[in-house]
Amino acid sequence: MSAGNVILTGFMGSGKSTIGRILAKELNTYFIDTDNLIEYFENRSIKEIFEKEGEESFRKKERYCFEWIKNNVKNTVISVGGGFPVFIPEIKEAGVVIYLKVDFDDILKRMSEDEIAKRPLFQDIKKAKELFSKRDNIYRQLADYIIENRDIDGTIKKIKGIIDAS
Ligand SMILES: Nc1ncnc2c1ncn2[C@@H]1O[C@H](COP(=O)(O)OP(=O)(O)O)[C@@H](O)[C@H]1O
Numbered sequence: 001m002s003a004g005n006v007i008l009t010g011f012m013g014s015g016k017s018t019i020g021r022i023l024a025k026e027l028n029t030y031f032i033d034t035d036n037l038i039e040y041f042e043n044r045s046i047k048e049i050f051e052k053e054g055e056e057s058f059r060k061k062e063r064y065c066f067e068w069i070k071n072n073v074k075n076t077v078i079s080v081g082g083g084f085p086v087f088i089p090e091i092k093e094a095g096v097v098i099y100l101k102v103d104f105d106d107i108l109k110r111m112s113e114d115e116i117a118k119r120p121l122f123q124d125i126k127k128a129k130e131l132f133s134k135r136d137n138i139y140r141q142l143a144d145y146i147i148e149n150r151d152i153d154g155t156i157k158k159i160k161g162i163i164d165a166s
């Protein structure tokens with residue numbers, strides 16, 4: 001596996017952070033989430049970064065994060081923001097990419113109001129649905145593996161199977 005990293009991609013709310021944290025524990029390794037890395041480094045929330053500096057500035061921070069991961073991180077489970085692969089199509093250079101595909105209506109059912117409020121690009125549900133449709137193809141094309149509509153245990157089991165086989 002490239003640098004031994006497992007990278008989880010997917011739309012906002014597809015479960016990347018939830019799955020990543022559990023998986024890392026089961027694999028006895030660490031978990032990092034690019035949104036959290038950016039928030040710690042900036043000492044402010046993604047929402048604030050979008051409001052004060054705009055999306056373009058956030059994307060530059062994601063790019064910086066990618067370069068750092070690629071050059072420094074090994075044998076780690078990494079979850080990235082929903083737009084990360086869209087703006088960084090070389091994502092595979094940092095590890096094996098697994099797309100967690102979940103239908104939009106199921107994502108909506110899962111997310112609490114608080115979880116939606118934290119995500120600037122989820123404020124307008126109609127626009128979020130359009131973004132989802134545009135991105136599905138990109139996520140697919142940039143993934144080494146796709147896991148569709150599974151519960152947490154089923155997803156973890158699938159990923160462990162992928163790791164064992166590679
Ligand atoms: N497979 C799953 N089935 C049901 N709910 C899930 C699943 N994975 C995550 N969730 C829930 O969905 C919400 C969003 O998950 P999160 O991990 O924050 O998504 P992401 O990191 O992809 O934005 C959380 O409340 C989480 O508990």
Ligand SMILES: O=C(O)C1=C[C@@H](OP(=O)(O)O)[C@@H](O)[C@H](O)C1
Pocket residue numbers: 010011012013016035046080081082083084118119120121
């Ligand atoms: O889809 C996107 O463009 C974004 C997804 C978010 O991460 P999650 O996928 O963890 O919600 C976060 O990076 C930012 O709000 C932008």
